[in-house]
Amino acid sequence: MFHLGILNLDLALLIDKSAVITETSNSEQQALSKSWERSNILSIMFIRMCITNNIKSMLPQIENVKGYFKSLGGRLITKLTTMKFDGSHGMNEHVLEMTTLAARLKSLG
Template sequence: MYILSITLHSQASSVIVFNGLNFSEWCEQVKFHLGVLELDLALLEDKPTAITDTSSEEEKLYHKQWEWPNRLSLMFLRMTIANNIKTTIPQTENTKEYLNFVEEWFRSADKSLAGTLMAQLMTMKYNGSKSMHEHIIEMSDIAARLKTLGMAVDDSFLVQFILNSLPPEYGPFQINYNTIKDK
């Protein structure tokens, strides 16, 4: 039992923490680690029906086999979610339900984040407070984040957003670029 708790903690420590922006990567890592630990039964199978006086030995055994991984998997999930997000997720004692709640939370947060990032990309202006290289990298990073949210920004649009973010003194550069591009 003690060795399992150390292994569970060690595995959870190696999973990236879900921070609201990295659901796909976090979910993939969680499922992998729970599979390696052979604790993924509660994710793969629905909760068995409650045990009654008329339950067969087979049903009782399956219930017991499902309950243990469910409890540990739930702990594992909670250990790998940022505290500020944990408090917004409805509490349940079912791993599969909990993961679905996290995914729903992510999807709603995802939509608002995508809108914010798109607005940021479209209105961003170069003000000289950082190098041109840093400005372009920042805009490229925003486009990459949008892509992970399912909103890919075509490279030609990204270049246009970058050109539009430049102040008037870069006008000759913009004209030169557009001339070269059209050839």
């Protein structure tokens, strides 16, 4: 989320999508709606670029970045709680992988 704030793309995370814009909407509402749509689309693209392929393939196609974060958090929790040491790698690597997952989950908020 830090990167999205720096890039000024966190509008879709901070406010909910506004009501449908009509011809009677004022220019401020129209500008806010355009900014929200841009923020939402670019945020989803940015997040998908930063996620590893094995997790990315399990996430559903979601139109809202808030829903995307919820889905990602759920997948990370599931992966973290079902992860077992199988002996194919060292114990150190297993602990590091679990720590990495926990850090990614914590960074989601």
